[in-house]
Amino acid sequence: MNIVVCVKTNPDLEMVRIKNREPVLDAVPYKVGDLEKNALEAAVQLREEAGEGKVTILAVGEGDRKIKETLKEALAMGADEAVIIADSSCEATDQAGIAAALAAAVEKMDEVDLVLFGEGSSDNYTGQVGPRVAERLGWPQIGFARAIGISGDNLRAERRMEDEVEVFEAPGPLVVTVVSEINEPRIPSLMNIMKAGKKPVMEWGLDDLGLASDDLAAQKQILSNLAEEQDRKNIILEGDIADQAGELINALTKEGVLGR
Amino acid sequence: MADILVYSDKPGVALELASKGRELATALDMRVSAAALGEGASEQAEGLGAHGAERVYVSESEAFVGYPADVVAEALAQIARESGATRVILGSTRRGKDVAPRLAQKLGAGCVTDVSDLVVEDGAWVASRYAFGGATVAKEIAATEMQVFAVMPKTFEADDSQPGAGEVVTPALSLEPSAVRLVDRRPREGEVVNLAEAERIVGLGRGFQAREDVAAGEKLAYALEAELACTKGLADFQWMAEERVIGLSGAKTSPDVYIALGISGQIQHVVGVMGAKIIVAVNTDKDAPIFKLADYGIVGDLYEVIPALLEKIG
Numbered sequence: 001m002n003i004v005v006c007v008k009t010n011p012d013l014e015m016v017r018i019k020n021r022e023p024v025l026d027a028v029p030y031k032v033g034d035l036e037k038n039a040l041e042a043a044v045q046l047r048e049e050a051g052e053g054k055v056t057i058l059a060v061g062e063g064d065r066k067i068k069e070t071l072k073e074a075l076a077m078g079a080d081e082a083v084i085i086a087d088s089s090c091e092a093t094d095q096a097g098i099a100a101a102l103a104a105a106v107e108k109m110d111e112v113d114l115v116l117f118g119e120g121s122s123d124n125y126t127g128q129v130g131p132r133v134a135e136r137l138g139w140p141q142i143g144f145a146r147a148i149g150i151s152g153d154n155l156r157a158e159r160r161m162e163d164e165v166e167v168f169e170a171p172g173p174l175v176v177t178v179v180s181e182i183n184e185p186r187i188p189s190l191m192n193i194m195k196a197g198k199k200p201v202m203e204w205g206l207d208d209l210g211l212a213s214d215d216l217a218a219q220k221q222i223l224s225n226l227a228e229e230q231d232r233k234n235i236i237l238e239g240d241i242a243d244q245a246g247e248l249i250n251a252l253t254k255e256g257v258l259g260r
Numbered sequence: 261m262a263d264i265l266v267y268s269d270k271p272g273v274a275l276e277l278a279s280k281g282r283e284l285a286t287a288l289d290m291r292v293s294a295a296a297l298g299e300g301a302s303e304q305a306e307g308l309g310a311h312g313a314e315r316v317y318v319s320e321s322e323a324f325v326g327y328p329a330d331v332v333a334e335a336l337a338q339i340a341r342e343s344g345a346t347r348v349i350l351g352s353t354r355r356g357k358d359v360a361p362r363l364a365q366k367l368g369a370g371c372v373t374d375v376s377d378l379v380v381e382d383g384a385w386v387a388s389r390y391a392f393g394g395a396t397v398a399k400e401i402a403a404t405e406m407q408v409f410a411v412m413p414k415t416f417e418a419d420d421s422q423p424g425a426g427e428v429v430t431p432a433l434s435l436e437p438s439a440v441r442l443v444d445r446r447p448r449e450g451e452v453v454n455l456a457e458a459e460r461i462v463g464l465g466r467g468f469q470a471r472e473d474v475a476a477g478e479k480l481a482y483a484l485e486a487e488l489a490c491t492k493g494l495a496d497f498q499w500m501a502e503e504r505v506i507g508l509s510g511a512k513t514s515p516d517v518y519i520a521l522g523i524s525g526q527i528q529h530v531v532g533v534m535g536a537k538i539i540v541a542v543n544t545d546k547d548a549p550i551f552k553l554a555d556y557g558i559v560g561d562l563y564e565v566i567p568a569l570l571e572k573i574g
Binding site: 011013016018021023094095096099122123124125126127128129130131132134135136140141142143144156159160161162163164165166167168169170171174180181218219220221222223224225226227228230232233234235236237241242244245246248249251252255256257258 | 328362366396438446539556
């Protein structure tokens with residue numbers, strides 16, 4: 001089974017600070033998203049279950065996203081090879097443009113059975129790229145898989161919706177997005193990290209994919225991206241704990257949010 | 261005439277979208293249509309009309325069993341074309357989020373998911389959504405003629421004060437069944453928690469020092485007839501179920517009142533309660549960021565505050 005795992009690097013959100021309502025990204029390290037690691041772990045396990053095939057990491061962009069430095073860890077988790085789509089137009093586009101590049105890369109590969117994504121990227125979480133790639137490829141999709149396996153000639157995936165659990169089967173090729181509960185991504189051993197340096201990493205430009213920069217044009221414009229201003233009362237209650245408790249219950253009753 | 265099309269797999273969310281669609285349509289001289297798809301769809305038509313839809317496109321085709329994203333997106337694309345819709349508003353439920361980008365791709369549309377507000381400014385549809393894990397709110401517009409928005413449940417209120425004609429239309433759909441087959445469906449195991457619709461929520465954080473102490477939080481929630489929730493930290497400890505997590509990696513809520521017990525106020529959590537009408541914080545650290553977000557704060561030990569509150573509630 002040949003599996004492609006789409007991977008993106010994201011700023012480490014724990015390190016993002018807000019200054020004058022603006023996010024400050026200077027000196028914030030980039031790392032492979034946790035959900036993408038879940039997707040990669042699922043791919044490696046599926047390849048093991050199938051007993052054949054390969055796992056290819058597919059990543060977009062270079063420059064700020066520092067994909068190359070982070071790919072080694074992903075390769076060490078058990079992928080066989082990596083493809084980087086390296087073009088500056090990948091930096092300025094949106095989910096539609098990224099999907100165009102990824103779908104073209106998957107089409108260029110031989111006999112892909114499954115393309116895996118995290119359910120969303122850890123920075124913006126739009127969840128758009130997976131379904132857009134599926135549509136571009138004309139493949140069906142299963143979103144939010146929390147388990148995935150092989151059942152005869154089919155792939156089988158389970159997902160949890162707001163109030164029910166669903167199990168699907170499909171013959172592939174297929175696009176699946178995964179949620180974090182699907183697995184615990186392995187932490188690669190030092191040995192595997194050293195071996196990962198020898199795994200093939202290919203760079204494809206837009207020319208190789210038969211695309212022009214215009215094909216990656218963004219469809220959206222971001223007008224602003226600022227921290228929210230919350231208008232709250234900020235009343236700190238005083239007195240001993242019993243008084244404060246009483247005051248709080250009175251205040252909430254007056255607000256009309258209790259005692260109905 | 262330009263048209264707005266609304267759809268959600270959750271009937272309650274569909275009513276919210278129809279009402280918002282009606283409001284926008286009235287302001288912009290557009291019309292609003294709704295789609296109802298799958299088993300029981302025809303039963304939704306009347307409500308959608310009552311909440312503002314001029315037309316309701318109803319199909320109970322077998323192809324919708326399991327709501328495969330490829331088929332639902334194709335059906336909505338066909339209905340959008342048939343109705344002349346240039347704006348499609350979906351619910352950002354899990355199925356909605358699965359379908360919206362695929363539909364957008366079919367329509368050549370720009371798409372914004374997890375929309376927390378939608379307004380029209382100078383003719384442009386401006387959608388707000390959280391970015392950077394909830395640290396910021398991005399305002400985005402699509403530069404395309406067709407535009408798709410997936411709006412978070414409970415963002416807008418279902419309002420039946422401006423009913424539409426509610427004309428039921430059977431769309432001329434041409435659908436292939438999906439290669440993805442639903443082979444099993446069962447109710448969600450574990451706890452059934454509906455934080456998104458809870459009116460009162462008591463949230464527990466790392467101020468709780470042991471698993472058995474969670475019972476005190478439960479007791480308070482019970483006394484207040486509130487739903488119980490927690491930060492991701494407590495679920496990671498497996499002190500509470502994953503279903504109860506609020507925040508970036510959990511539920512987005514908008515209760516009348518949110519009571520944060522022992523929660524410091526990291527953005528990854530509080531993004532899930534920004535929509536609360538009233539926020540109450542109980543924390544021993546007077547400098548905890550949660551107090552900046554709170555309407556009422558008690559600087560104190562939750563192990564003392566909870567019994568005091570229980571006593572006052574009686």
